Structure formats: C-alpha cells, structure tokens
Amino acid sequence: MLYLHPYYRPGAQISLNLRSCADDRTERNVQVTVVKAFTPFTMSQVLLVNINLPVPDILPAGSTSFVLKVYDPRFLQHRKGTKSSAPHPWTLAAETTAARRRAFGADTFLPTWWPDESDTAGWEQYYFANLQHLFTTELAAYTRLLPLQGKSIPLCHAQGTLVLPTPATRMVVPRVLLLSYVPGPNLRAVNPARVAPAVGRALVDTVRAFGALGVIHDDLRPDNILLSPTHDEPSRAFVLDFGNAQLRAEHGNEEWEGALAENDEPKLVELMLDKLGIRHRV
Template sequence: MLYLHPIYQPGAQISLNLRSCADDKTERNVQATVAKAFTPFTMSQVLLVDINPPIPDNLPVANASFILKVYDPRFLQHRKGTKSSAPHPWTLAAENTAARRRAFGANTFLPTWWPDDADAAGWEEYYHGNLQQMFKNELSAYTRLLPLQGQSVPLCHAHGTLVLPSPAKRMVVPRVLLLSYVPGPSLRSVNPSRIAPIVARGLLDTIRAMGQLGVIHDDLRSDNVLLSPSDEPSRAFVIDFGSSEVRAHQTDDEWDWTLAENDEPKLMEMMLDKLHIDHSG
C-alpha cells in the first residue's frame, strides 16, 4: 500500500496563506480539508480540497472544492532513486543546511546539475530549485493564459504558501497554487469513440492559442489533458504547466521560431492519431 503522509490523508486539515491570482495585494489565511490525494506524487503534490467556511471573498462562494498543488520537495517521487541516481531520502538536517547556504548567498547551483550522491544538502538544493522553478512556471503560465482560464485551462484562483504544522523546524516553506477542479477523466483513459471530433479540434485550437499567448507547455501527454463532463465530454482542458516555457523578452520573430521548433499543435495531432481520436473536419 502506498504510504501517504498524515497531512495529505483524506480528512486532514491544511492551513494556507493565499493571495488571489487576480490581485495579490492581500494575503488571507484559509483553512481547507483534504478530500482526496492524487497519488502517486511525482513533482508537486496534487490534492482535492474543500475550503472550510467562512469562504474568503477572493474565492468563489458557489464552489468550495478546489485543486491544491503543493510544491514541497520532501515528497518527490525522484527521491526513491532512478536507474541513473541513488535514492535521496529527505532529512531535515540536509534541507536546513541547503537553506542556510542560500541565506548566505552561496547558491551557485543550477536545477539542471545533478549533485554527487553523497552530497545530501546538494540534493536538497537540487529539489528545492526545481520546485521553485516549477511553481514560477505554472503561475506565469496561468497569468499568460487568462483568456483561456475556465474554458480550456483551469482557473487559477490563488497562490501562496503552506502553513507547516507546529512545531515546524523546517526553513523551507512550500509554495502552493489553488486551481479550479476539472472533474473529468484524462485523454488516455477515455474510449476514443466517446470523443467527438469537435472536442479534439477544440483541443488543437487551445494548443495554438497557448502559443500565441506566449506559453509552450513542454509536457504534452494524454495524462495532462482532462475531458469534461465525464459522461459526455464536450470540452478538453490542458493542465500541469510546471515544465512550461513562458515568453519573456523574445521578439516576435524569436518567439515564432520557438513555436515552430516545438510545434506543439503537430505533437498534439500525432498524439490524437496514436490514440485513434478523430480530429478531422
């Protein structure tokens, strides 16, 4: 049976400090109850949560259920080891050592570098740096994709930090995103005959629109596309922008070249073809 930390088990209470994605001037403390954990956790921890009343005025009162993404390096699946990397279990001492190094300006680490296996603090810096970048990528992507929010990507309601259970001795405060819940199956798990061509074409239009708005997803796969509603899908939602590339200072020509090099609409067409999903017309 998969071990699930008590703070992520159904019924667990979570405290969050949140700012609205639309207006981040005011931070509010919000209490939530975990309804479900979407395991196994790979990078961020993805939870279905219910916001406890009173619902703050920066969240929709009509819907108290949300997706909470927690960017806590403690629970990364990569820690268990891979074919090319030994296991790197979390320890408070190594995490705090890495945090103290950052505080003294000793952070010369890039997330693409792999530390030596014996460098426990180096691995904590590696994991911390990667999750910080993923959080930044997602928040930046949702900001760029505001015209698509609620239509073909989830709504970004709030961002902030997880309030660690007391007594907390950690120097790392995990970042969080609060998103709308899309209660539908993934593209991979749906019988192709249930997906109308107009839904598939709408998905391709979404991928093109993302590029025009300045976002390359960079992790397009069937698990990152959800179909809603579950019984008769009429819309496809693209999720999980942690690996995305967001346009910064590129000129129009430079960005057009980047879009052409990645050609995500073509990649999505190939994925639909492989799944035998009709997108003609």
C-alpha cells in the first residue's frame, strides 16, 4: 500500500474549491472531513468524506456524505514499480522541473510512451498528463451520461481543485470530483442467490445505454460495479470509474459504431454475470 498522506487519513480536514458539475460558473470553498480512504489507491485517490456544515448551495440540501476523487499524480500506485518499470517516487524537484517545461510549451501532450528510467522530470510529466486526462475523461463521461446519474451511475455533484495545506510548495494543483456515495458490495462480494434477475438485466441495459449516449466504459470489471443498498437484497447496480472511457467525440459515426461492436460491452457484462453465477435473464 502506498504511504497514506496525513490529509487522506480519517479525521483529516480537506479544503476544496468546487463548482457544480451542472453549472461551472459559481465556485465555492468547501470544507470536508475524511471518513475513510478506499485503499489501495491505484489511479485517483478515493475517499468517503463528510461535508462540514453549512452545506454549500451547490450541493443537495440534507446530504453530507460524498465520495471525493482526487487526481493527484503524487500517489499513483505505478510509482512503486512494475515488472517492466523501476520505482519512480515523487520528488518536488522533479515535479518543479516538469512544470517549468510545461510553462515553456514542452511535453503538453498525453505521453503514450514511458520516459527513460533516469528522466525523473519526464516521469512526473507522464504521471501528470495521465491524471489530467483521467479527470477530464471522467468528467466528460458523467456529463454525457447525465440521464443515468443517480439511477445506475453515481451523481456527479461538483468538480474543482484540492486546496493544498499551507505552506504549499507543490507545482501541481490536483483536480477533484465530488460524487454521490453509493453504499453496497461490489459485484464480486455479493451472494449471487440474493441478486434478482431484474437487477442483472438492468445492469446489461445500463451498459447498452452507455453506448447510445456516446460512452464506452472500457474498464468494466466486478470491482467497478456496486450493488445497492445491501448484501441481502440489492435492488440496483451502479457502474463506477469512467476515467478510461472512450467518448464518441473521439470517433466519427462509422468508427464509433465499429468501436461499439468491437468492445460489445453489454455482452461482456452478460459473460461477467454468468461467470459470477448472477442471473440476468428474465
């Protein structure tokens, strides 16, 4: 597990500058208290937080618990190293050099290659660009999928930035999303006999609707699907994590239809449910 920074620990106070996902013209400073971190962090850092009163007017009245996703490249799991890449721990010096390169217009594209192992600033740019892409893709996907928010995907309440603790020396201001909290087990943790076929069928229909609304999830797996509200009698499936999504704007119409057919995510979900023993035929 990666080192858990003090501002991600339970009880920590975090300050956010947020704008509504529906209307990004009004920014509010919002204070939250960390309830727990959903570890291990892989890409974004995912936290359950409570909004400190008073709840700002850009959030629903009466709601205090939310999921906060922070897109901070400092805490990527990949930094620990892989079978084909050495560890690349965060340093302020490398982050500063990468930011200075960006200020001069260098390395502003999304890298699709790994930098040289000795290029510490190159790795910082690689991580930074990927986290920025992850954030913008996930926000765009939630916007496309607005008709499904609160029904089969979480509500996207607000987006903005993390206010770093003072004195702030970082050269990166992490982006954040504030989403509705969906309680319940993931698809792998539920008792298949407790899931009604209609719930499984609705999940397949949800994924089919993604394509019609211009989104291919591209990371469908049991960990990214929650069944709510309880282990005993879940009544609804929610799909999470759209950072890897493909969006229709990236393709022409013919190319998009080809991408939908190639991925065939409704069929993928049916096969996943069959493997887990969850009924979906009604």
